[in-house]
Amino acid sequence: MTSADTPLKPCHGPVGEQDAPRRGRPRSEAAEQAIYAAVEKLMEDGTGLSELSIERIAAEAGVGKATIYRRWPNKEALLVDVVARLEEPLPPLGGPTYRDDLISAVDYMRRRGLIKRSRWIVRSALGQMNAWPELKHTYHERVVHPRRQMIRQIVRRGVEEGELRADLDVELLCELLIGPILLRTVLWDDAPLEDPDLPRQMVDAALQGIGARPPAQRASSVPSAS
Amino acid sequence: MTSADTPLKPCHGPVGEQDAPRRGRPRSEAAEQAIYAAVEKLMEDGTGLSELSIERIAAEAGVGKATIYRRWPNKEALLVDVVARLEEPLPPLGGPTYRDDLISAVDYMRRRGLIKRSRWIVRSALGQMNAWPELKHTYHERVVHPRRQMIRQIVRRGVEEGELRADLDVELLCELLIGPILLRTVLWDDAPLEDPDLPRQMVDAALQGIGARPPAQRASSVPSAS
């Protein structure tokens, strides 16, 4: 078992990656790199999504606007590729226990959240989801779904091999592991993600609980609720 | 025990709520309501943050642009007040157990997440946090902090009275309870928040765990969790 099933197709190389033999002058790789570099520099400089205009990117990259529009249909599509470029491959799994694999998976997301550009993109993507379903779809496809799939897969196998409970609510577990990371990624800049022990705490909390008093004396006090 | 300590000061009445005796014609309450209504209508109609221009709001509200700018310095400040207006008071607590209170608290957030406008605003706010620290601060103050504070308070008292474990990591619990709700609020529109049993599942999962194979003696003590 290595990483996930549907490995992130980086789709890198923007739109129109035809395999038909292109004629005429080929696209300048240098221009493309300059564009990516410009976007990332601007993101790093604290530019907001709305300030991140195509004109500013073009100027920063020393490139004509048309050179950008030739590659991406609009600003958001460019961003999608920027995020794709950033997205490193999912971590190799296959630790001694499935708990270890879950910790690895969560730690992967934690480390992503520490990258400023990554936080920038998550926030912008969320902000644009109201108006732009296409971005929502792409972001789900590239980021959200692979991560959940990774966790689902670990859980499925953990259940099959008996390490995890059979009646586990997989989706709920996904959210218990992903949600807090998202929360800490988007809401703070002074990253509360730096503690490398965080993933272990989270996985153990999700798997075993962190709040209940030892069962003996609580058995009656938790009458199973509604 | 009622709701939280620092009840959400709605700050309603936009900028400049001087107590100095205002001179001249007073601001029109009707105009203000029309503006709020227009924003909410546009949000409801699926307008994105970037399409939500001041000009459109003014037109929709039948109001001059200056009337908006007189009250808020920019679009985002207006949104902050829109969100503040939406924010209903935190739920009354004081259920039979602190677990019940936690479920109430999570359910409050779940119900907020079901409101389309609320989802809209959370996303927009997150998207703007990159560029606009003031909005980040306000959003934290009005939304993030009260909610965490509410949970912290429940936990603190639950620990004091012995219902919850003393070594509980309060912050981690906060994120286990808030994170998944945020996740489901911002990532999907076909709301996966509709299940009214979700809060109970989450609280129980956080408190007791959902994954670990029962050490023999715990098998019977967690019978529920459908």
Added chain:
Amino acid sequence: MTSADTPLKPCHGPVGEQDAPRRGRPRSEAAEQAIYAAVEKLMEDGTGLSELSIERIAAEAGVGKATIYRRWPNKEALLVDVVARLEEPLPPLGGPTYRDDLISAVDYMRRRGLIKRSRWIVRSALGQMNAWPELKHTYHERVVHPRRQMIRQIVRRGVEEGELRADLDVELLCELLIGPILLRTVLWDDAPLEDPDLPRQMVDAALQGIGARPPAQRASSVPSAS
């Protein structure tokens, strides 16, 4: 013979000079004077007609905008009254010869053209004539017509008494005497109107060409003036 027939009715006291007994608090004379003073100060400071906003006048005068609009329907009406206030009575005529009277008349216009405010107004009035026929009418009535009438009257009597030729083209003479003054008034600021001998030169130039009696008998009657 004193001045003109239709003496400039200053119309001072702006709009709504009803003789019906007004009720309530009477209009403040102080406010009115402050408004006039503010306008004249702004004109003096080199403010252009388009910069001369009602708001600025009100601020300068320490007066509410409504106080201005209560008196004049708009900016231009206010200006008309400002010009009217400036307009001193036409000069007393009745010199030894009608030629002297013409020189007096021209000199009157020359002296008006030396006043900065007066130049300011002439220019502004001309500029607005394209769009605002009411101002055109008023300006004609108050300024243009009285001046022409004054000259026509002198000429008529001069002809009657035989000093001026009977076949004199009165209208042409009017323009020969008024046009150059207007030209020097509107086109230059470094006033080329300062030479007090200018009116005599102009009158003689105009008269001896189209108005002078045949030379032989006129030789003594035009003793070349000072």
Added chain:
Amino acid sequence: MTSADTPLKPCHGPVGEQDAPRRGRPRSEAAEQAIYAAVEKLMEDGTGLSELSIERIAAEAGVGKATIYRRWPNKEALLVDVVARLEEPLPPLGGPTYRDDLISAVDYMRRRGLIKRSRWIVRSALGQMNAWPELKHTYHERVVHPRRQMIRQIVRRGVEEGELRADLDVELLCELLIGPILLRTVLWDDAPLEDPDLPRQMVDAALQGIGARPPAQRASSVPSAS
């Protein structure tokens, strides 16, 4: 002798007529013509200077506002070019006598004054001279000075060749010939300039007073004229 020495440099082609090889897409000649046409249409329709907004011009011309601002820094600069475009070359001179040339010159101005657009511009230009010295300068340079220069030149040559008196006050003659035309141009719309004999009357009026060679018997009778 043809027209004037300093022939009206039409300066056409608005701001920035660099000879540096312009890069990028060249300015659209069509857009420029559309803008001129729109301005002239609006002027013809009786729009006043203050109603002549850039937005209206742009709409009328089917052009973006930026396309206008790219060429002229403001409304008045545009007007200057509109007037320059209108200004036809000064008339060819060289008639049988200098008196004929003067009549031609005056008739040229008379005909200009008959053009509605021309009247419109003269008035607007005068109105703006209070606040905008740059326009004053340009208007002088393009319109006022060439016309005076034309007359001065005729007079100079007429004096040299003995047709005109040597002690002629050239500047006064200029104003006697220009002033009345200006007067009739700006003060009336029902054009009192239509009489084609007017220039002859004016020239004869001016000349026989201050410029005509004495018919033998008048030589001594007009000795003065300092």
Added chain:
DNA sequence: CGATAACCGAGACGGTACGTCGAGTCTTGGC
């Protein structure tokens, strides 16, 4: 080797929205 085609930078194009200013009107409390 020359033609052709797509690229490149620059920048103008018609638009939309920005945030400001002023017009002329309306609405307070106070005189």
Added chain:
DNA sequence: GCCAAGACTCGACGTACCGTCTCGGTTATCG
């Protein structure tokens, strides 16, 4: 009913970007 103050709607200002479209000029491959 006037006053100062300042709100109101409306519309123009001049700027910034949007995404598209020429320009002259630069590489590529194809014939």
